[in-house]
Amino acid sequence: MLLQRLAELNYQFLVYGSAALTSPVFRNGLFLGIDHLRRYTPGDTPWLRDVQITKDFINHLDDRKPFFGLLFYDAAHGYSLPENSTPHFQPSWTALDVLKLTPNASSVEVHNLYRSALYNIDGLIGNVLTHLKNRKLLDNTIVIITADHGQEFNDNKKNYWGHGSNFSRTQLQVPLVIHWPGKDKQQVLAKTLHYDISATLLKEFLHAQGKTDNYSSGHSLFEPIPNSEWMVATAYGECIAFISRDIIKVFYLDGTTETLNPHLDPISSGKTPPSLGALMASLTDYVKPSIDKAAVN
Known part of the structure; x- marks a missing residue:
């Protein structure tokens, strides 16, 4: 845009x-x-x-x-x-x-x-x-x-x-x-x-x-x-991560997840990040018009 x-x-x-x-x-x-x-x-x-x-x-x-x-x-x-x-x-x-x-x-x-x-x-x-x-x-x-x-x-x-x-x-x-x-x-x-x-x-x-x-x-x-507690990052379309001050929650395309501390050590549990589905919906909001237009044309 x-x-x-x-x-x-x-x-x-x-x-x-x-x-x-x-x-x-x-x-x-x-x-x-x-x-x-x-x-x-x-x-x-x-x-x-x-x-x-x-x-x-x-x-x-x-x-x-x-x-x-x-x-x-x-x-x-x-x-x-x-x-x-x-x-x-x-x-x-x-x-x-x-x-x-x-x-x-x-x-x-x-x-x-x-x-x-x-x-x-x-x-x-x-x-x-x-x-x-x-x-x-x-x-x-x-x-x-x-x-x-x-x-x-x-x-x-x-x-x-x-x-x-x-x-x-x-x-x-x-x-x-x-x-x-x-x-x-x-x-x-x-x-x-x-x-x-x-x-x-x-x-x-x-x-x-x-x-x-x-x-x-x-x-x-x-x-x-x-002042959002969580931020999001992605890696080459292979996975998506929710990141807070003390937790990194990674979701992979095969459905597996891992939870890490900021130094990349695995931890068993932690705070729950926001809905992955809701986040993905928000991230695609701004490409839908282009996709729809391309489909029409």
Whole structure:
């Protein structure tokens, strides 16, 4: 809904992914209807592709038109650094070696490699912000810096490395920094979700009418955020988890469940999460109109 409305307002779309934008989530979901979506970026390594998407955004930005830009950086995901460079943070590996990620391995060197990749991405983001500032665009441009997932380095001592393998805070929590001209500085301490970003843009920027419940699963970050005891997360469509302060309740597609504490230790019982059926119904409310329309057409 967000991107559809921006298209109606004749925004230019500068969508560049260092990682390929080929999954159905991108191709047939988020960017459906966006003309000339580039699915691949040239470059032999994630770092080179990160550099390329930064150049492409800067070179193709037409400041005579409103724009929506998305730079999907990937060097941290691939632990990728410039060729022949020295990692900024030491001691560090020079490249990722997954065979060394064992239960008793030190996390310091691989974590510093990851931090160095992020450090380099920060420099590219700095180039983008400087470019916007020099073209006098930063004072009327909303900038959002976030990530799609966290990254674990055996933090819970269960031999989990990376992401997509559990619902601990380490793998779920992401940074969220927003530059919003005209808004006072503030720090939001409430529990928030990715859904809240689009809801905030729809409500506060595009001035969507009524409650955000009418068009989104999220809530505006500039309004009182509901103090829900439970949050929900999913993993690649394979399972869904209810997460509270002290319980992680995971439901798998085969009907089995498991209950864990925040450190991923199994526990026998705990508070009962809300109805799974009711939750799933609420999560699909916002795709039903598109499905129905597709069926009619």
